Amino acid sequence: MTDKIDVSVEAVCAAYLDLADRHAPGLVEGLYLQGSAALGDFTPGVSDVDFVAVIPEGADVEPLREVHARLKERGRSPHFDGLYVTWDDLRRDPEQTPARPGVHAWRFEAESRFERHLVTWHVLAQSGVTVRGPAVAEVGVHTDWDLLARRTRENLAGYWTRWAEKSSRTTSLWGLAALVPARTSWGALGVTRLHHTLAAGEVTSKTAAGEYALRLFDERWHRIVREALRIRKGGAALYRNPFARRADLIAYMRMVLANVP
Structure with missing residues (x-):
């Protein structure tokens, strides 16, 4: 992780990737932060950690339910809220992409439209923090x-x-x-x-x-x-x-x- 972020943000990202790699090896190919953590406005005790995670097309997403349940059990704060996409999703208008897994207030949904809109894509392209995967500038995130x-x-x-x-x-x-x-x-x-x-x-x-x-x-x-x-x-x-x-x-x-x- 090359970007400077709050230690609580770094901790929850590390905990998430540890769980993902143990319960769903190879599933999470990329992890990026948007929202307050990307815009330099993260406030401990107030802000959530807003993530965008990249998974392969057609992957079995059910292991992610267990990952987020265990992350919640660890008592990690703040909330780890976000959405799952494919690399191709990020290069398209988000309104035209299919519903995929999303997490809000620790609640995991296998098909969700949560945060799947242009604001998310623009913040990611403009200021996104790379935790895992290629730099945001190399991804070709769609903007309009x-x-x-x-x-x-x-x-x-x-x-x-x-x-x-x-x-x-x-x-x-x-x-x-x-x-x-x-x-x-x-x-x-x-x-x-x-x-x-x-x-x-x-x-x-x-x-x-x-x-x-x-x-x-x-x-x-x-x-x-x-x-x-x-x-x-x-x-x-x-x-x-x-x-x-x-x-x-x-x-x-x-x-x-x-x-x-």
């Missing part, structure tokens, strides 16, 4: 910026706009959930990350997205952005009143959504 940009705008106009509107209904389940600190981080940094993707032409981390917002947006929004970063990274709370924090969160998200590049 125009399509990714279009889907990013659709995501903002659809999922995130609905998220903000539902969370603004103060007495609804969504509105009550928006009082939880983690929802502030998810909402504020989520829309900002996509805004930055469209503005910069690359996928960024949540922390870098927050720093981008502090540079770009008016000072009136800095408190809620700093609170979102604080929730992710730690530190003293900037709000005593969760209702005030929710109001600022919704106002900030609406502002970002109204100013998509």
Whole structure:
């Protein structure tokens, strides 16, 4: 492993490969990291380890169920979440590839669409960390910026706009959930990350997205952005009143959504 990563990330990768090589010899031909570990934003105790593992076409994948069950039993933290692909899958539009094994929150599924989308492929091509196999640049990972940009705008106009509107209904389940600190981080940094993707032409981390917002947006929004970063990274709370924090969160998200590049 040539890239510098957090020791807990290195430990869970080593444990996984040890189990894979013992229970399914020769099955895992490549292992790459995407997500926060690849984007330099891994936060112990908060972030998951997002992996992409390469297996041969037509391989028996059932041994992987045992591998992930045993990895969970070892009590490894953080979660080791990801998907299995073939080398050819990585060179194609992920939407056109078949469902293959995936793991989320320790749950293994033999056929899954989890994380099988252009964002994963772009992060892998842009910043992927090689744990096993050829360097990412040699793999020829498929990218399509125009399509990714279009889907990013659709995501903002659809999922995130609905998220903000539902969370603004103060007495609804969504509105009550928006009082939880983690929802502030998810909402504020989520829309900002996509805004930055469209503005910069690359996928960024949540922390870098927050720093981008502090540079770009008016000072009136800095408190809620700093609170979102604080929730992710730690530190003293900037709000005593969760209702005030929710109001600022919704106002900030609406502002970002109204100013998509």
